[in-house]
Amino acid sequence: xxxxxxxxxxxxxxxxxxxxxxxxxxxxxxxxxxxxxxxxxxxxxxxxxxxxxxxxxxxxxxxxxxxxxxxxxxxxxxxxxxxxxxxxxxxxxxxxxxxxxxxxxxxxxxxxxxxxxxxxxxxxxxxxxxxxxxxxxxxxxxxxxxxxxxxxxxxxxxxxxxxxxxxxxxxxxxxxxxxxxxxxx
Numbered sequence: 001x002x003x004x005x006x007x008x009x010x011x012x013x014x015x016x017x018x019x020x021x022x023x024x025x026x027x028x029x030x031x032x033x034x035x036x037x038x039x040x041x042x043x044x045x046x047x048x049x050x051x052x053x054x055x056x057x058x059x060x061x062x063x064x065x066x067x068x069x070x071x072x073x074x075x076x077x078x079x080x081x082x083x084x085x086x087x088x089x090x091x092x093x094x095x096x097x098x099x100x101x102x103x104x105x106x107x108x109x110x111x112x113x114x115x116x117x118x119x120x121x122x123x124x125x126x127x128x129x130x131x132x133x134x135x136x137x138x139x140x141x142x143x144x145x146x147x148x149x150x151x152x153x154x155x156x157x158x159x160x161x162x163x164x165x166x167x168x169x170x171x172x173x174x175x176x177x178x179x180x181x182x183x184x185x
Contacts, residue, residue: 006050015068021131022068025124029064035078036060036149039114042107046159050153052084063121063145065137067128071140081144088151097152099167104157111153118146 040053059081062072089096116169122142128134154156157164 020129021124025067025121025128026064028047028117028121028124029060032114033057033060034065035110035114035117036085039107039110042110043156046107046156048087049156049159054154056081056084056148059141060145062143063138067125067134071137073135073137075137078137078141078144081141081148085144085148088148088155092151092154092158095105095158095164096151099169100154100164101167103165104153105160106164108153108156108160108162111149111156115146115149115153118142119147122146126170 003068013023013027014025036053036057040057041055041116043050059073059077062077066072102115103107125134125138125142129139154164
């Protein structure tokens with residue numbers, strides 16, 4: 001069989017050879033979306049988490065494409081993500097007053113991995129912003145998505161009866177976090 005250079009079986013991603021950091025951002029957000037899909041596959045017994053993850057999966061891909069392509073994250077999407085955050089915070093508020101170790105159930109650990117991937121995506125987006133204009137809503141959405149994935153992980157542990165383990169840093173003084181929770185008035 002004679003294959004040509006344009007045979008798409010030899011192209012996993014068409015922009016791979018570009019030098020712009022947009023490529024790294026897109027690969028990073030693809031990894032985030034993949035991990036979120038894994039988490040969703042394991043949360044069917046917690047319907048609210050499964051439903052939220054299935055809603056957020058395409059949004060993570062919209063976050064991915066909004067740098068190179070048309071902006072696909074709207075204020076209404078950010079508001080919806082904020083509502084999801086508010087739901088989980090209300091459910092786990094007492095468990096997130098201090099730093100906690102990323103441990104517990106398998107799905108909670110995967111959600112913590114998703115949170116970490118979201119933070120890496122924020123960092124990759126920052127690097128892109130040093131090369132080109134990036135709409136601020138993308139930063140807001142990516143930061144909030146990381147925070148949603150964190151409180152979702154804690155919520156899953158709570159639903160499965162897994163106790164959070166506080167983390168006490170030897171490097172930094174830690175005290176209970178004084179978070180300002182969004183007021184829904």
